[in-house]
Amino acid sequence: MKLGPRGYHCDALYADGGTLNIIIKNNITETQQVAGVNWLYFQNVGPLGVKECPVYNNYTNSNVMVDNGQRVNNTHYFPNADWPNEAKEIIKNAGLQECYKDIKDKFKAQNQEINLNTMQAN
DSSP: OOOOTTOOOEEEEEEOTTOBSOOEESOEEOOOOSTTEEEEEEOOOGGGSOBSOOEESOEESOOOEEOTTOOEEOOEEOTTOOOOHHHHHHHHTOSOOGGGGGGTTTTOOOOOOEETTTTEEO
8 A cells, every 4th residue: 555645544443633522432443454554543733632532342453553642442453354243243233323314315426427627517
């Protein structure tokens, strides 16, 4: 994998600077084992760094992360992605929660032809 022109990396779970008070739990991340790929990355940019975002009970095949001081607990590491039953159950139940399923089709992209030379819709 090649990093972007400014040295950007790829992250399975990412929190931008200024992210506050979210909980990251019960995720399964399967990433490539190459430089610049993190299972977890918290950006820390001055006073707008990530704050109070605990991470727990996640499954990953990577031990590469940037936590910038956030609490990361109970991470389950499976280097060959041979997930246990609890992780398989999380995968099986992934998706929109029942109370949000009605919005699934409300925001579908409209099929339209776009002229890439002018970036205008035809």
